[in-house]
Amino acid sequence: MTSIACRPLSGNACVRNSPLDIGPIGISLLDGLRVALWGWGREGRAAYRVLRRRLPTLPLTLFCSAGEVEEARALGDALLTIDSDASVEHLSRFDVVVKSPGISPYGPEAVGAAQRGTRFIGGTALWFAENPDARTICVTGTKGKSTTTALLAHLLRAGGHRTALCGNIGMPLLELLDVQPMPEFWAIELSSYQTRDVAASGVSPEIAVATNVFPEHLDWHGSETRYVEDKLALFVDAKPRIAILNESDRTLVALDLPGSEVVFFGGPAGWHLRGDVVHRGEQAVFDTSGLPLPGRHNRGNLCAVLAAIEALGLDAAALAPHAASFQPLPHRLQTLGTRDGIVYVNDSISTTPHASLAALDCFRTQRVALLVGGHDRGIDWTGFAEAMRTQAPAAIVTLGQNGPKIHALLAPVAAATGFALAETGNLHEAVATACDLLGGDGVVLLSPGAPSFGAYRDYTERGRHFAMLAGFDPETITAIPGLGIG
Numbered sequence: 001m002t003s004i005a006c007r008p009l010s011g012n013a014c015v016r017n018s019p020l021d022i023g024p025i026g027i028s029l030l031d032g033l034r035v036a037l038w039g040w041g042r043e044g045r046a047a048y049r050v051l052r053r054r055l056p057t058l059p060l061t062l063f064c065s066a067g068e069v070e071e072a073r074a075l076g077d078a079l080l081t082i083d084s085d086a087s088v089e090h091l092s093r094f095d096v097v098v099k100s101p102g103i104s105p106y107g108p109e110a111v112g113a114a115q116r117g118t119r120f121i122g123g124t125a126l127w128f129a130e131n132p133d134a135r136t137i138c139v140t141g142t143k144g145k146s147t148t149t150a151l152l153a154h155l156l157r158a159g160g161h162r163t164a165l166c167g168n169i170g171m172p173l174l175e176l177l178d179v180q181p182m183p184e185f186w187a188i189e190l191s192s193y194q195t196r197d198v199a200a201s202g203v204s205p206e207i208a209v210a211t212n213v214f215p216e217h218l219d220w221h222g223s224e225t226r227y228v229e230d231k232l233a234l235f236v237d238a239k240p241r242i243a244i245l246n247e248s249d250r251t252l253v254a255l256d257l258p259g260s261e262v263v264f265f266g267g268p269a270g271w272h273l274r275g276d277v278v279h280r281g282e283q284a285v286f287d288t289s290g291l292p293l294p295g296r297h298n299r300g301n302l303c304a305v306l307a308a309i310e311a312l313g314l315d316a317a318a319l320a321p322h323a324a325s326f327q328p329l330p331h332r333l334q335t336l337g338t339r340d341g342i343v344y345v346n347d348s349i350s351t352t353p354h355a356s357l358a359a360l361d362c363f364r365t366q367r368v369a370l371l372v373g374g375h376d377r378g379i380d381w382t383g384f385a386e387a388m389r390t391q392a393p394a395a396i397v398t399l400g401q402n403g404p405k406i407h408a409l410l411a412p413v414a415a416a417t418g419f420a421l422a423e424t425g426n427l428h429e430a431v432a433t434a435c436d437l438l439g440g441d442g443v444v445l446l447s448p449g450a451p452s453f454g455a456y457r458d459y460t461e462r463g464r465h466f467a468m469l470a471g472f473d474p475e476t477i478t479a480i481p482g483l484g485i486g
Contacts, residue, residue: 024202025121026129027054030096038086039100040064040072046174047098047123052077061094088112096121101168101193104220124194127173128201136186137308138167140195140234141211141246143355147293148211148301149189150482151326152308156185157486158322159314163187164485168194171483183485185312192231193220199237207311208240208260209304213251214354219377235260242311244304247272263307271303271316278303278320286320293326294333295362327481331463333359333447336472341440344470346477347447348463353384356449360393367442368393369420369434371427374450374462376402384449385409388417393445395420395437399430402450426455427462431469444470 027050035051037044037060044064051060059079062072063086072082083090091097091113099120104110110120128136139149146169153165162181166173167188188205190198198205213231221227228251235243239259245252247267255262265271271280273296276289285306288299302323306316328334331348338344343366347359356372370393381402388396388410396419398407407423414421420437424430427446434444452462464474 024129024200025096025119025125027051027126031055031058033095034093035059036061036063036083036091036094036097037100038063038091038097039103040068041100041102043100043102043123043172043174046172047100047126048080050123050126050174050177051098063091063097088116092116092118094118098123098126101191102220104193104222106220106222106226121200122194122197123172123174124167124190124197125201127177128198128203130177132203134182134186135184135312136188136205137207137209137312138188138190138198138205138234138238138240139209139211139304139308140190140192140231141209142214142231142352143358144211144297144301144304145189145191146329146349147298147332148209148304149187150329150480151293151302151323152209152305153185153187153482153486154326155305155309155319155322156187156314157482158325159319161185161314162485165482166484169483170480176485179485190234192227195231195234196237199233204238204259205234205240207242207244207308208234208238209244209308210235210246210249210252211301211304212246212249214352244307244311246300246304263311265303265307266300271306271310273299273303278306280306280317285317286323288323291323291326292328293323294328294335295358297358298333329480330477331459333362334463334477336467336470336477339471340435342435342438343443344466344472345443345445345447346463346466347445348452348459348466350447350449351451351459352379353381353449356447357384357387357391359445359447360391363393363443363445364391367438369395369397369438369442369444371397371399371430371434371444371446372449373398373400373403373406374448374455375400375453376405377451379450381406381409381449385413388413388419392417392419394442395422395434397422397424397430397434397437399424399426400448400450401454427465428469431466 061081063083066084069082088109096119139145149169153163156163162183163185164183165187168191169189243257243260243262245264247264277284278286293299309316334346336344336346350356410421422433424433446466452459456462467474467477
């Protein structure tokens with residue numbers, strides 16, 4: 001990316017006319033600058049609390065939605081200005097905007113403001129700049145990153161190590177700023193919305209793990225190429241001491257990382273699966289057949305975890321058996337229970353066709369009605385449709401914004417192979433249709449392969465609604481075990 005010369009702010013601080021080329025900046029450097037927050041979700045609220053605690057006299061402006069204005073006003077902060085118009089004109093009044101991860105830096109408002117000199121940073125960048133000596137293990141990947149991060153924290157804690165589980169998994173890093181005593185290790189999940197923040201902080205992680213890379217979040221990133229570049233910035237730009245990479249992923253294998261030691265998992269020389277048994281090279285270490293990790297892909301994630309633990313200098317083989325006490329995360333191939341002969345499985349986290357295929361593979365010996373479809377962000381479902389020629393379940397029910405497109409791709413395949421295919425408008429109709437098609441015997445699998453935006457706030461809300469429609473209490477399925485420090 002071409003840099004544009006920076007202009008002074010105050011003292012030695014400066015901004016650059018690029019939303020990503022932002023350089024390192026700590027919280028203390030914000031003092032005396034014109035600072036705004038953009039976004040009032042959990043990340044935005046965490047950033048506000050930290051800035052107000054560290055810089056109590058700093059005037060702040062919050063850009064939030066019209067529906068969030070009253071909540072923000074209720075804070076009673078005389079130094080907080082609230083603005084629901086995040087336009088180029090308004091954003092460009094500020095030297096620094098602390099942006100929530102869900103807001104794309106490639107949108108016209110952010111790009112326009114950056115061209116006028118506004119500097120955009122994220123809470124992840126602020127946390128890393130404030131904690132340069134923390135022993136961090138950052139986990140990213142298109143799929144599997146949450147389970148991998150949670151399993152990593154679980155095994156480290158089982159070994160007696162005080163460990164933080166945080167990041168994109170459900171606890172912003174800034175919520176844990178200034179905690180005492182400091183954890184020995186930080187298991188941090190990072191989405192593609194956050195990986196560049198680490199590089200921007202000027203701090204390199206001790207270890208960075210990548211589970212896999214394939215297209216997702218194209219609406220946020222703008223293109224598949226940019227998505228991959230943003231995701232891999234954690235390795236290429238942040239330069240971790242050790243990079244743990246999946247040897248079965250061609251994109252990861254092709255990386256050139258001269259600033260990092262590279263360790264592969266998933267291949268015969270490292271931690272890998274043979275059948276159900278985890279091996280370290282030629283040595284058989286642990287039988288995974290009884291683990292609470294549904295799907296071969298999740299057991300492969302265990303290999304990533306063990307490689308990371310070994311890279312920390314710990315005895316990974318000794319900790320591996322503790323995976324048996326791991327509590328699976330909600331909305332990830334989560335079996336809710338059985339009603340009237342039907343087993344309901346909640347895989348609402350599935351937001352790509354690749355994830356839906358992996359979910360189907362877990363139930364290949366059972367009669368399954370698969371629910372697919374949601375927000376249309378331009379992902380190609382052709383490969384999924386072709387896979388249904390040999391991997392089709394008993395029935396597929398489409399729904400959501402991209403449901404008609406998926407249905408059109410699947411119709412000729414269904415006619416040729418004989419699986420049942422139905423089109424519905426929403427999740428309520430989809431669940432009822434799936435039950436009818438199964439006739440009281442089988443698995444209703446919600447693995448939509450698409451985001452939930454529009455119909456739901458996020459995948460969690462979608463999964464809760466699915467649980468309610470299936471006759472289960474949504475309150476019992478939403479908690480992520482182990483968040484925070486333990």
